[in-house]
Amino acid sequence: MALSVYKKGQGTAARGAAGVIMVLLAIWASRQMWHTTFGWSVPAQVIATGFVAFLFGALPLYLILCHQTVGELLIETQQEMRKVAWSSREEVIGSTCVVLVTVVLLSMFIFVTDGLLMWLAGVFGIY
Numbered sequence: 001m002a003l004s005v006y007k008k009g010q011g012t013a014a015r016g017a018a019g020v021i022m023v024l025l026a027i028w029a030s031r032q033m034w035h036t037t038f039g040w041s042v043p044a045q046v047i048a049t050g051f052v053a054f055l056f057g058a059l060p061l062y063l064i065l066c067h068q069t070v071g072e073l074l075i076e077t078q079q080e081m082r083k084v085a086w087s088s089r090e091e092v093i094g095s096t097c098v099v100l101v102t103v104v105l106l107s108m109f110i111f112v113t114d115g116l117l118m119w120l121a122g123v124f125g126i127y
Helices: 012-036 042-066 068-083 089-123
Strands: none
Touching: 012 042, 012 068, 042 068
16 A cells, blocks of 8 residues: 555646545534534543544545545546536526526416415315
8 A cells, every 4th residue: 555646746636626625524524523522531532533534634635645546536537627618608697697587487487376376275265
């Protein structure tokens, strides 16, 4: 089990993003463990929190940097992301406007239909 970086210099953006996410997860998990173990003796609390920090911090970082399968996945992910044809700003704004208008119209339709059905249920004494 070597501790050298697998294919150093490749997939750095994907590995970096995954690393940042894992570090943030480790910080959050450690904080949660510290508060969950409140009331335990301090050594037990420190040991439990340290274990969680290792589990969610060091182990994932090892997998991101040194594990062959995970490294290949992240390298290939970065290569595929370079091939993506990203939409222009105008296309994104136009699509967003279409989605927002559709959501508003559908919400109004559901609101009116619900009100009509509630009124009909009241007329027939169902509700």
